[in-house]
Amino acid sequence: MKSRERVFRELLERLTKSPLYIEKLGNRNVTRLSLAQIGLLPLTRKEELRRAGSFGHLAVDMREVAQYHESFGTTGEPSASWFTSKDLKTGGKQMRECGVGLNPDDLVLIRFPYAMSLPAFLMQHAARQAGAGVVPASGRTPVTPYPRVLELMRRLGVTIVAGLPREMELLAETARLLGSDIKKDYPDLRALCVAGELTGELRRQHIERLWGVPVFNLYGSTETGNIAAMCEHGIMHIVEKDFVVETLAEDGFAPVDPGAKGFAAITTLTHEASPLLRYFNEDVVSVEACACACGRTGSKLVHYGRAKDRIRFGEIVLDGKDIQDAVYSLVPAPDAWKAVEQADGIRFLLDSHRRKEWSEEGVRARLSERLGVPVDVEFAAEGMLLDRDELVRNAPSKKPVYIQRNGDAAPDAPAANPVRDWLGRGRRKLIDGRFSEARRLFGQATAFDPSDAEAHALLAAAYGRLIEAGNMLEKIKLLPQLEKEIAAALAIDQKLPFARRMNGARLLNTPGTLGGDPSAAAEEFRYCIAHGQADADVWVSLSECYMKLGDSRQAIESLRQALDRSPKHVRANEWMRQLAGNSEASPSDGEVREDQ
Numbered sequence: 242m243k244s245r246e247r248v249f250r251e252l253l254e255r256l257t258k259s260p261l262y263i264e265k266l267g268n269r270n271v272t273r274l275s276l277a278q279i280g281l282l283p284l285t286r287k288e289e290l291r292r293a294g295s296f297g298h299l300a301v302d303m304r305e306v307a308q309y310h311e312s313f314g315t316t317g318e319p320s321a322s323w324f325t326s327k328d329l330k331t332g333g334k335q336m337r338e339c340g341v342g343l344n345p346d347d348l349v350l351i352r353f354p355y356a357m358s359l360p361a362f363l364m365q366h367a368a369r370q371a372g373a374g375v376v377p378a379s380g381r382t383p384v385t386p387y388p389r390v391l392e393l394m395r396r397l398g399v400t401i402v403a404g405l406p407r408e409m410e411l412l413a414e415t416a417r418l419l420g421s422d423i424k425k426d427y428p429d430l431r432a433l434c435v436a437g438e439l440t441g442e443l444r445r446q447h448i449e450r451l452w453g454v455p456v457f458n459l460y461g462s463t464e465t466g467n468i469a470a471m472c473e474h475g476i477m478h479i480v481e482k483d484f485v486v487e488t489l490a491e492d493g494f495a496p497v498d499p500g501a502k503g504f505a506a507i508t509t510l511t512h513e514a515s516p517l518l519r520y521f522n523e524d525v526v527s528v529e530a531c532a533c534a535c536g537r538t539g540s541k542l543v544h545y546g547r548a549k550d551r552i553r554f555g556e557i558v559l560d561g562k563d564i565q566d567a568v569y570s571l572v573p574a575p576d577a578w579k580a581v582e583q584a585d586g587i588r589f590l591l592d593s594h595r596r597k598e599w600s601e602e603g604v605r606a607r608l609s610e611r612l613g614v615p616v617d618v619e620f621a622a623e624g625m626l627l628d629r630d631e632l633v634r635n636a637p638s639k640k641p642v643y644i645q646r647n648g649d650a651a652p653d654a655p656a657a658n659p660v661r662d663w664l665g666r667g668r669r670k671l672i673d674g675r676f677s678e679a680r681r682l683f684g685q686a687t688a689f690d691p692s693d694a695e696a697h698a699l700l701a702a703a704y705g706r707l708i709e710a711g712n713m714l715e716k717i718k719l720l721p722q723l724e725k726e727i728a729a730a731l732a733i734d735q736k737l738p739f740a741r742r743m744n745g746a747r748l749l750n751t752p753g754t755l756g757g758d759p760s761a762a763a764e765e766f767r768y769c770i771a772h773g774q775a776d777a778d779v780w781v782s783l784s785e786c787y788m789k790l791g792d793s794r795q796a797i798e799s800l801r802q803a804l805d806r807s808p809k810h811v812r813a814n815e816w817m818r819q820l821a822g823n824s825e826a827s828p829s830d831g832e833v834r835e836d837q
């Protein structure tokens with residue numbers, strides 16, 4: 242094997258063919274510098290890379306190029322990277338450094354997005370080198386929504402899933418919504434490999450608890466390849482054959498002490514097509530030598546998040562990992578969360594299907610104690626952070642936003658599709674009781690894309706709320722509009738649970754002479770419950786159907802289901818009292834029916 246010193250000299254030689262470095266280094270002859278003198282060379286900033294354009298750091302002839310990748314930064318300007326066949330092979334080896342130990346018996350489901358981004362391809366090369374099989378089940382595409390990925394995993398006996406950590410959390414939540422026990426239903430699954438997002442130790446352990454298998458973390462980027470991989474002892478070892486990772490102080494860029502936090506500067510020793518020298522990737526890391534029981538010699542790396550996610554309150558500096566660790570120290574850990582920077586602290590939005598186990602005061606105290614700053618807590622309404630309907634339907638996965646800094650224009654990434662934006666804002670208006678504004682936003686969405694079933698169903702929901710709140714004249718005026726929107730939603734997508742729910746409400750609330758039918762309504766609500774919409778309100782509506790049908794035993798059972806989910810539900814409690822008083826059926830009578 243070549244010495245690192247020799248590989249470094251070869252890199253310096255290669256840089257003389259890269260337009261970016263020809264310009265940066267001018268007529269300085271750097272090819273005789275040793276690795277210890279790396280600090281004498283200039284840093285490469287992200288901005289420079291973007292300004293240099295797609296070909297700016299291409300250091301090989303186009304005929305040697307095997308693949309091109311791009312990643313989008315916050316500015317929307319892409320950072321480019323080029324790969325020769327040898328680079329891809331090297332990238333595969335970098336992934337194989339991982340303690341998961343890929344082998345020919347493995348069937349690896351790759352959930353990383355395949356379009357433009359790198360990890361899917363490196364994992365693919367790693368699997369091929371190890372003789373393992375691959376199931377390409379890309380994220381961010383309508384071809385492989387969450388339920389289909391779960392079905393593939395089960396049917397094919399997938400042994401390893403590789404993807405963003407968020408995908409592992411969302412797959413677990415989808416499985417739960419579909420009534421599956423993930424620890425039992427995937428007996429062949431033996432490990433998960435995650436990359437592409439910050440995964441602190443507490444988040445990693447949370448995902449291990451969700452799935453009941455070991456989780457291996459990988460750290461890299463599109464511009465560099467995979468820089469560090471987790472071994473079987475949970476240590477992130479730097480792949481030192483291929484990378485030099487320096488840790489620099491924020492001001493002045495002097496090296497920090499081993500093990501101290503600093504900003505990463507990555508030098509790609511072996512990358513042929515688009516080599517990088519001291520690439521300042523704006524990540525906060527610490528690096529120190531370690532003697533690990535696994536026998537790997539590479540230094541240990543800890544990733545603390547991106548510089549742009551760092552929040553300061555006076556002397557207190559909070560990195561992405563500090564915030565993430567605090568969130569994942571909660572019991573239960575949330576299914577979805579977002580931290581919003583405020584002038585004097587952090588506001589947390591949290592969502593968990595086990596939220597009954599949280600107290601607002603307990604959660605607030607816990608987060609505030611861990612972070613050392615004032616904390617505000619809001620338990621997010623259904624659909625605000627996590628749309629569980631979308632998970633169980635054929636909706637593609639999306640890019641999450643965890644930390645929202647002061648001055649970020651919009652709460653989410655810029656809306657590529659205005660319909661999603663209008664629907665999101667309309668939903669919040671519905672929750673806030675601003676029904677006319679919700680109707681306007683949903684109306685815009687249906688006008689912009691008349692083929693969007695969800696938009697029609699939501700518009701129907703807005704009409705429903707206006708009808709409830711309005712006088713008789715308004716009811717007569719709005720009812721046909723509500724019926725029209727429900728019919729449109731069902732004509733486009735008969736399986737959409739939310740459209741079925743609206744239809745159930747219509748059948749329940751319309752008098753029999755005008756087409757109402759409580760029995761058909763009950764069927765619609767049972768459909769919703771079987772398809773992931775089993776919140777307290779649906780159970781209360783189902784109970785109302787049974788009351789109209791004169792079946793008080795079923796009505797009570799449905800109310801009990803509602804109260805299990807939301808013990809303080811006003812209407813459920815009130816009806817329960819009335820029914821339990823009037824009926825001979827006691828609340829402990831009978832079992833919940835199978836088809837519910």
Ligand SMILES: [Zn+2]
Pocket residue numbers: 472473474475476478533534535536537
């Ligand atoms: Zn190790």
